[in-house]
Amino acid sequence: xxxxxxxxxxxxxxxxxxxxxxxxxxxxxxxxxxxxxxxxxxxxxxxxxxxxxxxxxxxxxxxxxxxxxxxxxxxxxxxxxxxxxxxxxxxxxxxxxxxxxxxxxxxxxxxxxxxxxxxxxxxxxxxxxxxxxxxxxxxxxxxxxxxxxxxxxx
Numbered sequence: 444x445x446x447x448x449x450x451x452x453x454x455x456x457x458x459x460x461x462x463x464x465x466x467x468x469x470x471x472x473x474x475x476x477x478x479x480x481x482x483x484x485x486x487x488x489x490x491x492x493x494x495x496x497x498x499x500x501x502x503x504x505x506x507x508x509x510x511x512x513x514x515x516x517x518x519x520x521x522x523x524x525x526x527x528x529x530x531x532x533x534x535x536x537x538x539x540x541x542x543x544x545x546x547x548x549x550x551x552x553x554x555x556x557x558x559x560x561x562x563x564x565x566x567x568x569x570x571x572x573x574x575x576x577x578x579x580x581x582x583x584x585x586x587x588x589x590x591x592x593x594x595x596x597x
Contacts, residue, residue, distance in 0.1 A: 455490070473528055550566065
């Protein structure tokens with residue numbers, strides 16, 4: 444993403460950085476219906492339980508929660524329906540090879556609407572952290588917080 448682009452709406456999966464080591468990130472388009480994009484613009488989405496998987500050489504995101512649009516009619520969407528992700532074939536092939544390796548997974552990190560009004564999902568090829576890695580992350584965060592506190596005092 445370019446520096447000068449401003450994001451209209453951004454929803455982040457903060458827990459993902461704590462649970463996984465990110466190997467590589469990709470920007471994917473996401474196929475949505477009209478009521479889904481309206482709910483995302485209001486910020487009514489949640490990435491916490493979401494994960495990505497391959498189904499017949501295509502990448503899908505499951506358990507991505509997008510709340511029903513309150514002004515929607517009987518044509519409103521299912522909040523946790525299966526949604527197809529749009530990537531280049533070369534990126535899909537690269538991800539498919541890596542996911543077949545033991546311990547690699549694809550997780551959604553960030554859902555945002557770019558300047559052109561398109562919904563994008565940033566996904567990451569990730570590897571799960573062990574418990575001692577998580578303790579190191581907590582220790583590093585605490586040390587950084589302590590340094591910031593000391594700098595503010597001086």
